[in-house]
Amino acid sequence: MSEIPLTTIVGSATFAVGVVFGWAARASEFCTMGALSDMVLMGDRRRLRAWVLAMAVALLGSQALQAAGLVNLGKSIYLGPSIPWAGAILGGLMFGYGMTLSGGCGAKTLVRLGGGNLKSLVVMLVVGLFATMTLKGLLAMERIALEQATNLSPARLGAADSGLPALLAGTGLPEAAARLLCVLALAGGALAWCLRDADFRAARGKIAGALVIGLCIPAGWAVTGILGADEFDPVALASFSFIAPMGDGLIYLMTYTGSTINFGIAAVGGVIAGSFLAARLSGSFAVEGFADADDMLRHLAGGALMGTGGVLAMGCTIGQGLSGLSTLSLTSFLALAAIILGGILGLRSLEEGGLLPGLRALLRR
Numbered sequence: 001m002s003e004i005p006l007t008t009i010v011g012s013a014t015f016a017v018g019v020v021f022g023w024a025a026r027a028s029e030f031c032t033m034g035a036l037s038d039m040v041l042m043g044d045r046r047r048l049r050a051w052v053l054a055m056a057v058a059l060l061g062s063q064a065l066q067a068a069g070l071v072n073l074g075k076s077i078y079l080g081p082s083i084p085w086a087g088a089i090l091g092g093l094m095f096g097y098g099m100t101l102s103g104g105c106g107a108k109t110l111v112r113l114g115g116g117n118l119k120s121l122v123v124m125l126v127v128g129l130f131a132t133m134t135l136k137g138l139l140a141m142e143r144i145a146l147e148q149a150t151n152l153s154p155a156r157l158g159a160a161d162s163g164l165p166a167l168l169a170g171t172g173l174p175e176a177a178a179r180l181l182c183v184l185a186l187a188g189g190a191l192a193w194c195l196r197d198a199d200f201r202a203a204r205g206k207i208a209g210a211l212v213i214g215l216c217i218p219a220g221w222a223v224t225g226i227l228g229a230d231e232f233d234p235v236a237l238a239s240f241s242f243i244a245p246m247g248d249g250l251i252y253l254m255t256y257t258g259s260t261i262n263f264g265i266a267a268v269g270g271v272i273a274g275s276f277l278a279a280r281l282s283g284s285f286a287v288e289g290f291a292d293a294d295d296m297l298r299h300l301a302g303g304a305l306m307g308t309g310g311v312l313a314m315g316c317t318i319g320q321g322l323s324g325l326s327t328l329s330l331t332s333f334l335a336l337a338a339i340i341l342g343g344i345l346g347l348r349s350l351e352e353g354g355l356l357p358g359l360r361a362l363l364r365r
Helices: 006-028 032-042 046-067 085-101 106-114 118-136 140-150 164-169 175-195 198-202 204-227 243-254 263-282 293-312 319-326 330-351 356-364
Strands: none
Touching: 006 106, 006 204, 006 263, 032 046, 032 085, 032 106, 032 330, 046 175, 046 198, 046 204, 046 319, 085 140, 085 293, 085 330, 106 118, 106 263, 118 140, 118 243, 118 293, 140 293, 164 175, 164 330, 175 198, 198 204, 204 263, 204 319, 243 263, 243 293, 319 330
16 A cells, blocks of 8 residues: 655645635635725724734744744744845735735635635636746746845844844843743733724624634644654645745646645635635525626736735735744734735725726726
8 A cells, every 4th residue: 555645644634724714714704804994994993803813823823833842933934044025015015905906815815716706716816827927937037136135134133033033032132032022922912902892802703713713823834844744855834825825726737747735735725615615504605706897907906916916025914914923023024014004005095996097098008
């Protein structure tokens, strides 16, 4: 009997966690863009508190794995040998603006697709195309040039890596104490802010969804860092992020017989499947298409911005906002702040008519 390849084992476990993620996200209406929209347009912060709660849970769970010596978060892409601050800021702004045009971030796109939204299928294809172009295609040279011109070495800040604990340790504070201080301050402050609101405490479905989604992040680290550990050929340490994996997933579908599944590809499939199951069982599954040409144009533009911006920023609202922040990466904080700002600017722009008139005029020339 042949031995099951490690990539297959990890891929299967990842798919299962992705199903849980997709189910929870659909059932609880977990959405970063929706949270910003509720806050900016209606003054309702319940979904934003749910997102912050998920971040706190992801941070606590991931740092617990690190403290126990079960995973080494220093091997993740978020704690690399440089701080890509320009890409994080520019890409984050692009991604945040793009997600307002396309009706949701990368995770929401997959969740909506699982529920029958064909607009999200088009967005996913465009995101995957532009993400791959930015990683290793037409836009790759420009991305590399930006990184080479602006990337900052942590050593210039007196730090061993780009994480907040290392930066604080550069001031003379022991790194273990610095890490504990960061975790307590960030997670403790986030939990206090979330639970102080009576309306949010009464929203049990949103709380449950946030807890489950938050726990999916350390589950991802555990799948790749523990289950995927191999002395000779370890699986790359990773957790949930959806922009580059959409491009990888498209390539995988087209080159299946000569390709190997990875964490991101399996996660994308799992989230779609989980959302599909939740939609079918709740009776909310419905096929939906574009309302008109303007609707399609807006989604195409949003997908292009998300695909390019997500790669420049090295992640999306989940990749940088939950997985990245759980490693205490400075780059993740920069990217998330830029994504939020881009999202707010996008919402304000849509209120004022958006980019569509200008895009139409450009296309008609």
